[in-house]
Amino acid sequence: MSAVAPTAVATGAPPAPAAPPRRRRWPRLILPTYSWLVIAYLVFPIAIMIIYSFNKVNGGIQQVSFAWNGATTQWYRQWHNVPGLTSAFWLSIRLAVAATVIATIIGTLLALALVRYRGKRFRGKALFDQILFLNIAAPEIVLGASLLALFVTMNLARGFLTLLISHVMFTIAYVAVTVRARVAGFDESLEEAAADLGANPVTTFRRITLPLIMPGVLAGALMAFALSIDDFVTSDFVSGANVPFPVWVYSVTRVGVPPQVFVFGTVLFLVGILCAIASVVISRRRRLA
Amino acid sequence: MPAGIWLVALFLIPLVVMLSLSLQTCSPITNACTQTWHWSEFPSQISLYHTQFLTSLYFAGLATMIDLVVSFPMAYWIAFRGGNKKNFFLLMLLVPFFVSFVIRTIVWQFILSDNGIFLGALKSAGILPHGAHVLATSGAVIAGLAYNYLPFTALPLYVALERIDPRLIEAAHDLYAGRTRAFVKVIVPLTVPGIFAAFLLTFVPAFGDYVNQQILGGTNNTMIGTVIQNQFLVNLDYPSGAALSAVLLAVALIGIFLYARLIGSRTLQEFV
Numbered sequence: 001m002s003a004v005a006p007t008a009v010a011t012g013a014p015p016a017p018a019a020p021p022r023r024r025r026w027p028r029l030i031l032p033t034y035s036w037l038v039i040a041y042l043v044f045p046i047a048i049m050i051i052y053s054f055n056k057v058n059g060g061i062q063q064v065s066f067a068w069n070g071a072t073t074q075w076y077r078q079w080h081n082v083p084g085l086t087s088a089f090w091l092s093i094r095l096a097v098a099a100t101v102i103a104t105i106i107g108t109l110l111a112l113a114l115v116r117y118r119g120k121r122f123r124g125k126a127l128f129d130q131i132l133f134l135n136i137a138a139p140e141i142v143l144g145a146s147l148l149a150l151f152v153t154m155n156l157a158r159g160f161l162t163l164l165i166s167h168v169m170f171t172i173a174y175v176a177v178t179v180r181a182r183v184a185g186f187d188e189s190l191e192e193a194a195a196d197l198g199a200n201p202v203t204t205f206r207r208i209t210l211p212l213i214m215p216g217v218l219a220g221a222l223m224a225f226a227l228s229i230d231d232f233v234t235s236d237f238v239s240g241a242n243v244p245f246p247v248w249v250y251s252v253t254r255v256g257v258p259p260q261v262f263v264f265g266t267v268l269f270l271v272g273i274l275c276a277i278a279s280v281v282i283s284r285r286r287r288l289a
Numbered sequence: 290m291p292a293g294i295w296l297v298a299l300f301l302i303p304l305v306v307m308l309s310l311s312l313q314t315c316s317p318i319t320n321a322c323t324q325t326w327h328w329s330e331f332p333s334q335i336s337l338y339h340t341q342f343l344t345s346l347y348f349a350g351l352a353t354m355i356d357l358v359v360s361f362p363m364a365y366w367i368a369f370r371g372g373n374k375k376n377f378f379l380l381m382l383l384v385p386f387f388v389s390f391v392i393r394t395i396v397w398q399f400i401l402s403d404n405g406i407f408l409g410a411l412k413s414a415g416i417l418p419h420g421a422h423v424l425a426t427s428g429a430v431i432a433g434l435a436y437n438y439l440p441f442t443a444l445p446l447y448v449a450l451e452r453i454d455p456r457l458i459e460a461a462h463d464l465y466a467g468r469t470r471a472f473v474k475v476i477v478p479l480t481v482p483g484i485f486a487a488f489l490l491t492f493v494p495a496f497g498d499y500v501n502q503q504i505l506g507g508t509n510n511t512m513i514g515t516v517i518q519n520q521f522l523v524n525l526d527y528p529s530g531a532a533l534s535a536v537l538l539a540v541a542l543i544g545i546f547l548y549a550r551l552i553g554s555r556t557l558q559e560f561v
Contacts, residue, residue, distance in 0.1 A: 031366040038363045039381045042439065045396040046388050048406070052399070066405040137489065138541055139497030141514050142304075145534040148521055150306045230389050232500060237521060246391045253395055253504055265392040272387035276380060 046269060053262035063256030075259040082258045088248035089264055095160070095244055096228040099167035104221040106168070107175025108213070114176065115183040135173035143170060144237030151238060158240035166238045167228045174227060175220035182216025215283065222275065229268070308535055334532045338516050342536070345512040348427065348502075349495035352434035353442070356491050357484065359435075360443035365476075368450035379447070382440050390437060394504045397433050398424065401505070425507030433501035438494060442487040449483020450476070482552045489548060493541045513537065 053076075056069035080086045114128060135143075147166045148158075156162060190212070194204040210217075232246040239247055249261050335342070367378045385393060400407050401423045411417040423429050453476060461471035499514030506512075513533060520530030 031362060031370065035363040035366045035378070038359060038439075039378070041436075042382065042385050045393055045400065045436070046384065048400060049388065049392060049396050064399065066399055066402060066409070134542075134545070137493060137545055139493050139514075139537055141497040141499065141517055142534045142538045142541070145517060145521055145530055146304045146306065149527060149531055150302060152527060153306050153309075226386070230386070232389070232391050236518070246389050249389065249395070250391045250500065250504075253391075253398070257395060261392065261395075265388055268389070269387045273384075276383075276387070280376060280380075 049262050050266045050269070053259065053266045055259065057259060062258050064259050064262060075263045079260055079263050082260050084248060085245075085258065085260055085264070088243055088245045091160070091242055092229050092245040095163055095167060096225050098164055099171055099228045100221050100225045102164075102168045103171040103175050103224045104217060107172045107220055107224070108179050108217050110172065110176045111179035111183050111216075112209075112213075114180055115186075132173045132176055135170065136177070140170075140233040141237075144234040147234065148237040158238055159242070162238045162240070163235060163244065166234050167231065170231070170234060171224035171227050174223050175217075178220035178223055179213060179216045182213050182219075186212060215286075219279070222279065226272065304538075308531070330528055330532045331536070334529055335536065338513060338533065341511050341513045341516050344510055345496050345514065348431050348434060348510075348512060349492050349498070352431050352438065352495050353488055353492045355431070355435045356439050356442035357446075357487060360439060360446055360487075361484075364443050364446035364450050368447055368453075369455070375451075379444075382443050382447075385437070385440060391500060391504075393437060394433055394500055397429075397436065398504050401429055401432075424505060427506070427510045429505040430502050430510060430512075433505045434495045434498060437498075437501065438491045441490045441494070445483050445487040445490060446480065449480045449486075453479050485548055485552055489544050493544060496540060497537050 052064055052066075054071045054073065055064070056072045056074070057063070057065065058067075058069050110128075110132075114132075144166070147162070147169070150156075151158060151162050186209075190208055191204050194208045195201075199207065230246065231244075232250060235244050235247050236250065243251065245264065249257070252258070252261075367375060367382075371378055399405060402408070403422045403424065404412070408417065408421065408423060412421065423432075457475055457479075458471055461475045466474065497514045497517075499512060499518050502510065502512040502515050514537075517530050517533045517537070520526045520533065
């Protein structure tokens with residue numbers, strides 16, 4: 001997934017060959033119409049979520065219902081009225097921030113090591129490549145189950161620490177892959193030039209290497225944050241009594257979902273979309289400058 | 290290097306521990322486990338839960354096929370006709386990821402519920418009988434899987450299609466190949482690595498999924514993920530859950546190994 005966004009920038013490919021002139025117009029509308037229908041299908045449940053976050057609730061039990069009872073902003077005003085939900089949400093935020101910071105540092109170092117040290121200096125490189133990949137491609141339930149097995153064997157009580165360890169583990173690989181894509185296109189003579197001008201390795205890293213790979217590091221950090229805050233399967237396995245947001249939501253599906261869940265979903269969605277648009281705009285502006 | 294050690298510590302050690310746990314015997318009273326090299330755990334677990342394995346295979350396989358068929362034309366269109374709107378369309382493909390996986394599935398439960406937006410409307414229009422329902426059927430689970438994993442299929446396909454040099458298609462036309470022939474002989478063969486990668490990236494997570502099954506499915510179409518989750522978190526039967534996870538991992542590894550053998554391991558990593 002991660003590599004997709006950067007490659008999305010069109011390579012300036014010439015337009016596809018012109019269709020033979022005799023063709024009628026309507027077949028050309030099939031693919032665009034079809035694609036828009038698929039996009040509508042992808043967006044549809046999200047639209048439903050946003051619309052129903054404004055739905056009034058009739059009756060005593062506050063849970064989402066599919067009958068439309070009229071619009072209200074009550075759930076936005078009472079967003080913190082479900083104690084379990086609010087604490088689960090803040091737990092998710094704290095967890096995502098901590099996991100992002102740790103995973104970004106380790107993942108960036110790992111990416112640098114994977115690109116820089118070749119041959120005899122780094123014998124296990126192929127193995128690391130494979131582990132990174134396996135980490136991304138393995139079914140998440142296996143990761144969750146194996147981490148739980150480890151914590152059970154170590155007699156480590158499930159709580160914030162086990163959640164943090166697990167989130168750091170599964171986000172490192174994504175950070176490393178994202179940063180590696182950036183480091184691979186790095187001109188190493190810039191670092192040599194810095195060294196020639198008398199900069200020590202620390203200064204070189206801080207003034208030359210880090211600024212150049214920063215876009216990759218930020219992209220990796222954003223991805224780590226997004227993955228951590230949305231993670232369900234691993235968290236379901238390794239969380240203790242205090243569960244993060246997705247696990248809490250899952251746990252109430254049987255008894256009824258309070259409308260505030262849709263409020264949190266809507267707000268997180270909007271924040272995420274704004275971040276994505278901002279990063280596209282910033283990178284475009286930087287390219288033009 | 291130290292970062293690499295972290296990765297090994299956090300990823301390989303748990304796997305090894307899990308494998309060893311699958312070979313242990315635990316006392317049901319004290320929960321204390323001892324290593325007994327209890328290999329028969331594997332055959333006995335597989336024979337106990339082979340129905341759920343087959344259900345997972347069937348659901349995940351069908352959902353992946355649906356995703357491939359649904360997303361190929363769109364990926365093709367974005368890659369070749371997207372023009373300067375490519376980034377916009379890719380963002381639209383990724384839109385579902387901005388909402389939590391669990392919430393997306395709950396909304397589908399909401400949409401497909403017996404008197405919900407979709408079925409309720411069809412019923413009041415008289416198209417469907419009043420007793421018709423979608424939830425708790427295999428169809429609902431497959432639809433949920435297909436929806437949730439569609440971007441995982443569409444994106445690798447897009448990456449593969451986008452990489453095709455349009456001059457190759459021009460060359461095919463210059464050599465008197467018609468549109469159909471150019472598509473079959475040029476575009477499809479060049480997309481095969483992408484199709485295979487899309488298959489793996491969709492099938493493997495769908496195979497181990499339990500969220501869709503538990504929210505949209507019923508009790509008669511249990512998938513293997515549900516069993517593993519139950520063994521670990523409800524029954525606290527760790528050896529059984531560990532053995533089943535190991536089998537699941539083996540299925541994923543076989544897929545990745547086959548890919549590496551047939552197409553080469555480097556290309557798969559390009560799609561992740």
